[in-house]
Amino acid sequence: MxxxxxxxxxxxxxxxxxxxxxxxxxxxxxxxxxxxxxxxxxxxxxxxxxxxxxxxxxxxxxxxxxxxxxxxxxxxxxxxxxxxxxxxxxxxxxxxxxxxxxxxxxxxxxxxxxxxxxxxxxxxxxxxxxxxxxxxxxxxxxxxxxxxxxxxxxxxxxxxxxxxxxxxxxxxxxxxxxxxxxxxxxxxxxxxxxxxxxxxxxxxxxxxxxxxxxxxxxxxxxxxxxxxxxxxxxxxxxxxxxxxxxxxxxxxxxxxxxxxxxxxxxxxxxxxxxxxxxxxxxxxxxxxxxxxxxxxxxxxxxxxxxxxxxxxxxxxLQTLYQTEKQNRQIDHLKQNGQINALKLKAQALLIQRQNYQLFFISIILIISLGLGYSLYHIQQIKQLKKHAEAIRQTQNQERSRIAKDMHDDIGSGLSKITLMAASATARLQNHTLESSEITNIARVSKDLVENMRDLIWVLNPENATLDNLTSRIREYCSDYLETCAVAAEIDIQDEIPCLKISQQVQRNLFLTLKEALHNCIKHADCNSVSIKLTYTNQLLTIIIADNGKGFDINHLKGKGNGLRNMKYRITAIGGEFESLSHLEAGTTTIIKITQEKLQNTLPV
Structure with missing residues (x-):
């Protein structure tokens, strides 16, 4: 729920x-x-x-x-x-x-x-x-x-x-x-x-x-x-x-x-x-x-x-109102004589002259285009064939990725619910069922619904813009931290450009932030979390910090799978990933990626 x-x-x-x-x-x-x-x-x-x-x-x-x-x-x-x-x-x-x-x-x-x-x-x-x-x-x-x-x-x-x-x-x-x-x-x-x-x-x-x-x-x-x-x-x-x-x-x-x-x-x-x-x-x-x-x-x-x-x-309605307001201002200027008939006539003659010039230029351009079209058409056919093959390969890769996401996030969650429900049914028959077991099923179901919602959001190509990603990050952080017993500071830049980004970049950035935030709450034993997002000089920077127990990064010895997964996701899209931590001094995760990498899909 x-x-x-x-x-x-x-x-x-x-x-x-x-x-x-x-x-x-x-x-x-x-x-x-x-x-x-x-x-x-x-x-x-x-x-x-x-x-x-x-x-x-x-x-x-x-x-x-x-x-x-x-x-x-x-x-x-x-x-x-x-x-x-x-x-x-x-x-x-x-x-x-x-x-x-x-x-x-x-x-x-x-x-x-x-x-x-x-x-x-x-x-x-x-x-x-x-x-x-x-x-x-x-x-x-x-x-x-x-x-x-x-x-x-x-x-x-x-x-x-x-x-x-x-x-x-x-x-x-x-x-x-x-x-x-x-x-x-x-x-x-x-x-x-x-x-x-x-x-x-x-x-x-x-x-x-x-x-x-x-x-x-x-x-x-x-x-x-x-x-x-x-x-x-x-x-x-x-x-x-x-x-x-x-x-x-x-x-x-x-x-x-x-x-x-x-x-x-x-x-x-x-x-x-x-x-x-x-x-x-x-x-x-x-x-x-x-x-x-x-x-x-x-x-x-x-x-x-x-x-x-x-x-x-x-x-x-707002656009219509502004348009009507501008039209009224023009009418007002006309009534006050600030726009006179002589100037309008002179402008009309000038526009007519410009139209004639544009007509002759257009004729010349059409002839030139006609001569070059044949060569271009041959090249275009070759490019279309290459493009079609690239699209086919991309679609196959995308289908594989979607199938993997569905299997990892949804399949594992459904399997877990099935096992928990079977256990609860057996304990119900033995009259040893506890309310905490039902609560756990509800919690897992809620997490599964949230993961499905995030997967659907990521798969929607209309959401693949930097401002939409920023809005989703702000919404997710607010919702997730509201139910947690920690002090939260969310500092996300208000003016973010509507920059088209690749779906791979959108997916990897969002999932990495989710995992970093999850680590702060579930493992860091902290009482304060801060999230900062800025986009300046064509560089997106995300910083997640907590004041928890921290860890010695030199002594993970193969236990830091989550950290390696986050670093892999960011480097796979051409970004920079850094995790700074010391025992009893908290952890800071820093993600940086340039505009060029935001808009390009890199091979995984």
Whole structure:
């Protein structure tokens, strides 16, 4: 059961709660509009569908009366409600409409808040690059107009990105800066939000008592505000801390309350997290039947909530929005006379002249190409034959490698499960079966599923790029180390180029890192692990270090098969492998490979 991995992915969707802006309390004359006030009340109660309905009705009236400023506020508010329902496409459409109106009115205050909301939407979709771009735009505007509240919201949301990148000191620093501003402005709802987010950081730092303290404070503020979304989030967070303390009855009680409230308000992101938490709670309690039942519900809801198609649609909408914005700018320049008819006509004549020149050049080129084509065609036939033979040989080699991987990873795992199951069956008949034997079968099955998943990922040619490999390494390290009782520092360079690499390089690098990380946890007896990945000057460098018991590399005497396997994999693809270790001084593994070797498949 991949409960821990899935839980880790989804905790970031809401536990670090985004500071999105409703901006009903605008300085404009619409600030007392009763529909906007009522929609904000419904939003805080988690009645997002009702809020959207009354805002849509009010929007029709605003369009008839040409209340442009009010329309901007309404579109932004509708987008925020759709975001809470997990409907990211509808949310982005409304945000972009609001941003377009604010831009046309030169309403920088509203535009800054909308940019922040779009950033939060992308952050929910794990598109941190786009999220930071919009946060930076919002921050520039906030500093220009000296909007402290908006600046604090950006601190909060930036903190969430650092939290998801496991940079907890930076996350805590941003949350504290946001909290100070909210306390100064006496913004109760934002204070509750900051307290919740700070509780998360202390939870991941292992300070559970402090985490519970912050969550409890946040829960009290949320209940005073009647903010059902934040109440449900805090209940789930408290339940997760009790689970980490292995107080599973308390964890189940809080997470069950969170799920019921989240379902009542249709908060899909919290529903996903609560289902995952309940599956973990029952698994920890040893009730695997209920754990499986909750996990099946979690998988179904999660697949509906986060999917690649939504991400593609978001990207398409963003591209369309930018194109429309550029077209409006061109139209504006035309209206102001900055592009005049005489220049357009002169450009048209110049283009026509260039077209004639290109035509005559093209005729000459076609004749030249025709003369050379016959010679080229003969050579091409020979090359095609050679290429076909090379492809055939490569395919045979690839089939052999896939068969070997399937036999080594999957075949051995299935054989082990078969033997363990047969033993458990015999002991069950003798009434001597122990729960640890079932747990061992479950563990081996989980490892087998993970190995199959990694094998499928490696075999997919679309994943054979350096940025995809880096993302997979980051995801694997976070998931693997989350369940281990060690302090982890993951420092992976954010900007990695989309460089096409060979599948052999992709496979060997990933498997070597897995084995090195496994050695740190299983054999080094360490309490701290660090992983660093950089790509500079066309050189990829990966460093895995621990503070464990180490070993004397000169006295392995044939026992270091794992070390030799890792070195073989890296040297086989033209890289450099080095393992530095001393007794009681930890171990450091260093892998280096140039861009040229990354893109070439070397013979094994």
């Amino acid at each position: 991949r409960l821990k991995h899935l839980s880790n992915v989804l905790k970031k969707l809401f536990i670090g709660i985004f500071a999105s802006t409703f901006f009903v309390s605008s300085a404009s004359s619409q600030q007392t509009d009763p529909v906007l006030v009522q929609s904000e009340i419904l939003y805080r109660q988690g009645k997002y569908e009702q809020a959207i309905q009354i805002l849509a009705d009010r929007l029709k009236i605003a369009e008839q009366k040409k209340e442009t400023k009010l329309k901007t506020i309404i579109y932004n508010s509708i987008g925020k409600s759709y975001s809470q329902l997990g409907k990211s496409i509808e949310a982005l459409k409304n945000y972009q409409t609001a941003a377009r109106m604010a831009d046309e009115q030169n309403d920088q205050a509203s535009l800054g808040k909308i940019e922040e909301n779009i950033g939060a939407l992308y952050e929910e979709q794990k598109n941190f690059g786009q999220a930071l771009i919009h946060y930076q735009k919002a921050e520039v505007i906030a500093r220009e107009i000296k909007d402290e509240s908006l600046l604090a919201d950006i601190y909060n949301n930036t903190g969430i990105i650092y939290e998801q990148q496991l940079k907890y000191p930076l996350a805590l620093e941003n949350y504290q800066k946001a909290l100070q501003v909210y306390q100064k402005l006496k913004k109760t709802d934002r204070i509750a939000l900051s307290l919740n987010n700070m509780g998360i950081v202390y939870k991941f730092l292992g300070n559970y008592s402090k985490a519970l303290s912050f969550y409890t404070q946040s829960l009290k503020y949320s209940e005073l505000l009647g903010d059902n979304f934040l109440i449900a989030a805090n209940l789930n967070n408290i339940g997760n801390v009790y689970a980490m303390l292995k107080d599973y009855p308390q964890a189940i009680r809080y997470n069950t309350k969170s799920l019921a409230l989240a379902r009542s308000i249709g908060a899909t992101n919290i529903i996903v997290e609560a289902l995952s938490s309940l599956a973990d709670d029952y698994a920890g309690k040893g009730d695997f039947k209920n754990a499986y039942r909750w996990n099946q519900q979690f998988i179904k809801v999660n697949n509906d909530y986060i999917n690649l198609e939504s991400s593609k649609k978001l990207a398409e």
